[in-house]
Amino acid sequence: MSPGARYPPDLDRWREAARIAAGARELGVxxxxxxxxxxxxxxxxxxxxRAAGAQPAFPANLSRNVEAAHFTPDVGDRAALATGDxxxxxxxxxxxGAISDTADTVEVGGGRRHAHLVxxxxxxxxxxxxxxxxxxxxxxxxxxxxxxxxxxxxxPIVDLTGHSIERYLLHAGKAIPNVPGxxxxxxxxxxxxxxxxxxxxxxxxxxxxxxxxxxxxRRPPPERDAPLARLYERFRTLPFTVRWVPDxxxxxxxxxxxxxxQSYPVFLERGGGLVAQAEHTVLVGxxxxxxxxxxxxxxx
Ligand code: MN
Ligand code: MN
Numbered sequence: 489m490s491p492g493a494r495y496p497p498d499l500d501r502w503r504e505a506a507r508i509a510a511g512a513r514e515l516g517v518x519x520x521x522x523x524x525x526x527x528x529x530x531x532x533x534x535x536x537x538r539a540a541g542a543q544p545a546f547p548a549n550l551s552r553n554v555e556a557a558h559f560t561p562d563v564g565d566r567a568a569l570a571t572g573d574x575x576x577x578x579x580x581x582x583x584x585g586a587i588s589d590t591a592d593t594v595e596v597g598g599g600r601r602h603a604h605l606v607x608x609x610x611x612x613x614x615x616x617x618x619x620x621x622x623x624x625x626x627x628x629x630x631x632x633x634x635x636x637x638x639x640x641x642x643x644p645i646v647d648l649t650g651h652s653i654e655r656y657l658l659h660a661g662k663a664i665p666n667v668p669g670x671x672x673x674x675x676x677x678x679x680x681x682x683x684x685x686x687x688x689x690x691x692x693x694x695x696x697x698x699x700x701x702x703x704x705x706r707r708p709p710p711e712r713d714a715p716l717a718r719l720y721e722r723f724r725t726l727p728f729t730v731r732w733v734p735d736x737x738x739x740x741x742x743x744x745x746x747x748x749x750q751s752y753p754v755f756l757e758r759g760g761g762l763v764a765q766a767e768h769t770v771l772v773g774x775x776x777x778x779x780x781x782x783x784x785x786x787x788x
Contacts, residue, residue, distance in 0.1 A: 490622065490774065495678035496655070498586060499771070502680055506588035506769050506780035508540040509581040513590050514784060516548065516577035520594045524569045526550050527561040529577075530731070537581045545580030545587045545658060546727035547702055552576075556645060556686055556694050556755040556763040560729050562701040571597035574605065576765045582726070585656035589682045590781035591767035605687050605764040608640040612666070612685035613766040616650075620770065620777035622677035631668040633685045643692030645763065646670075648755065650683045653769065656724050679772045680780075690761015697754035702727050703742070704750045715741035716748070727752070 489495070496502055516533045530548040537544050547560035552573050561567065569575060578591035593609060595602045615632035629650070637644045650664030665671050666685045675681070704727045709716035715738045722728075733739050742749065757763050770777040 490677050493622075493677040496586065496680065501583045501586040502588070502771070503780055505542055505581045505583045505586045506590070507784070508537055508542045509579055509588035509590045509769070510781040511540065511784050512536045512579045512581060513577055513592055513781070516550070516579060517592055517594045520569055520575050520577065520596050522569055522571045522597050525565070526567045526569070527565040530561050533577070533579055537579070540581075542581040542583050545582040545589065547729040547731070549578035549591075550575060551578070551754065551763075553762055554690070554757045554760055555697070556648060556757055556765065558702055558752045559700040559754045560702055561731070562729070563731050569596045572599060572601055574602050574762050574764060576763070578765065578767065580658065585724070587653050587656070587658055588769040588781050589653065589658060589767060590769055591684060591765050593764040593766060602762060602764070604640060605642060605689065605762055608637045608642045609685050609687040609764040609766045611636040611640065612644065612687060613683060613768060616666075616683045616685060617768060617770060617777045617779060620675055620683075620772060622675055622772050622774060622776075624675055626662065626664055626671040626673040626675060627668055629683060630665040630670055633666045634668060637685065637687045642687045642689055645686035645688055645692055645694060645757070647693055648684070648686050650681060650767070653680045653682055656726060658726060675772045677772055677774060680769060681772065682767055682769050683777075684765060684767035686763055686765045688757050688761040688763045690757040690763075691759030693758045694755040695758045697756040700752050700754040701729050702752040703729065704752070706748055706750050709745060709748055713741065713745075716745055
């Protein structure tokens with residue numbers, strides 16, 4: 489270990505959270521068949537995380553087609569997948585705040601119409617992971633990601649980035665851009681980071697769409713507000729959704745507390761392009777990135 493390294497003291501817990509998140513991601517991909525309901529996929533993915541002894545770090549994001557990110561089904565969502573839908577399955581698990589964040593993209597029905605998008609984003613992720621060096625520039629990841637995607641005639645989305653992860657903080661201080669020239673930061677040995685390229689055949693930028701049913705506490709609620717205090721105790725500063733709040737009193741408390749809550753819009757591709765995403769949580773090791781959220785069967 490080099491001087492200045494900052495491994496989490498409970499690294500095993502981070503590894504286990506990532507193993508659980510990877511299994512949940514794969515379950516979501518398997519369940520993404522024509523006619524499957526988004527609500528049922530989200531519930532199954534989140535239940536698998538709980539059954540493995542962890543908690544979802546955020547609601548299962550099931551964004552389709554021009555939606556790049558931040559859609560989760562609301563209570564009672566009836567939408568179903570159709571053949572040819574390009575579905576992003578973006579899931580997170582945490583163990584006592586040790587978070588993993590991982591995503592994959594599947595073409596529903598198993599066709600190859602959008603295979604170039606899926607292949608490009610996988611190539612971008614592999615190139616980005618390979619570019620990580622302790623003490624090395626974060627910018628190298630963006631350079632590698634963008635090159636891999638552009639070489640396939642597609643665009644990286646410039647305004648969505650990977651990110652460092654800290655305990656109970658999904659998006660910690662450091663952004664990992666998917667294009668060159670967008671970061672002066674360096675990787676520190678022992679850091680946990682999410683690398684997450686997005687590839688599109690559109691403009692390569694996003695715009696805000698409608699509310700995607702994902703909320704987050706901006707700060708702790710007043711302690712005298714018992715239902716809100718209970719919810720904060722459960723979710724802290726991690727994203728959550730009303731599907732996870734069956735209690736009527738707590739739901740009403742959320743309605744009253746909108747100023748305490750950040751609500752996330754769905755990110756839409758600005759040019760109406762289709763979007764593919766792939767994401768791994770990695771540890772910045774002594775030689776380079778170690779993928780913590782690899783396929784459960786072995787190498788990714
Ligand atoms: Mn992420
Ligand atoms: Mn993610």
